[in-house]
Amino acid sequence: MRKYINAEAMQHAMKLAQMGATVQQINSKMCYVTFDLKEDIKLEYVYNINSKEKYFLERIKPYPLPIKVFDSEEDLIDIIQIDLEQFKSAINSHNLSDFIKINKRLNKTIKKFEDLFLYYNVPTIEMDIIMEEISKIEEEIDKTKEISKRIYFKKDPENL
Template sequence: MNANTVKGDTIEARLRCLGANDVQQVQGTLYFVTFDISDCEVSYTYNINAKNKYFLQRIKPYPIPEGIFSNEGQVVEFIKRDLIKFENAHHSHNFSKFVEVTQMIQTTTKEMETFFLNYNVDKECLDQLLEDLETIQRTIRNAKSRSEHIIV
C-alpha cells in the first residue's frame, strides 16, 4: 500500500469525523513549471482533474489562480501570453515596486482572513477598511485611464 494512500485515508477519516458530507479522491496529475525572465522567476502549477480539465495557478513572482482550461493547448497559450506580458513588464522601472505591491496585497488578503475568522470585527473598522479599499480601487482605475494599454 502506498504511503500517500494511507495518509489520504487518514485525512479523509478525520474530515468525516469533523462532519464532511463528501470527500472525493480524484485521480489527478500535478505539474510545476518554472521560467526565468532576466532575474525574475515566473512559475506555475497546474493539475489535470478527473474531468480532464486543467486548473492553472501562477505561483511566482506572486500567487494568483488563472482559471480552468479545457485542454493543454489553452494552458500553453495562456502561459505563453503571460510570459510575454512579464517580459514586457520586467523592462519597466517600476517592476520591482509592482511585485512588492502585489505581494503586499497577497499578505493583506491572508491577514484579513485571519482577522475576520479570529476576531469579532466591529462595524467602524469594517467601514474604514471598505473606504480604504475603495480608495485603492479608484487609484487603480485612474492610473489605468491615464496609462498606455499594452496589447499582447
C-alpha cells in the same frame, strides 16, 4: 511509494470526513512549470490535470495568483504563453520590482484581513472604513490605468 501516498490520502480523507467534510479523491497529475526571466525573477506555475480532464492553473511566482480552471490543455498553455509574454515585457519596466512588492503586500493584507475576521468580532463601523479604503485603492487603480500607456494588446484585462 504509491501505496504510502494512497494510505496517507485515505487517512487525510478520514480525518476530514470526521470534521464534517465531503471528500472526493481524484486521481490527477500535478505539473510544475518554471521560466527564468531574469537572474532574480522566476515565473512559476503549478497546474493539476484531473480525471475529468479539467486543468486548474495557479501562478506561484513572482507572487501567488489562482488563475482559473480550463477545459483544455490548449487553453491552459495559451494563458501561460500570454502571461509569459506579459512578464517578459514587464521586465523592461523600471517599476517591476515595485509592482511585485505591492502585489506581495496586497496578498499579505488579504491574509491579515482574513485573520481579523476569523479571530475577532469586528465592529460594523470598522468594516465600513476598510471597505471605503478598498474603494479608494480601486479608484486609484482605475485612474492609473487611464493615465498609463497600454503595452499589451493580445488579450484584454479581465478586471479593469
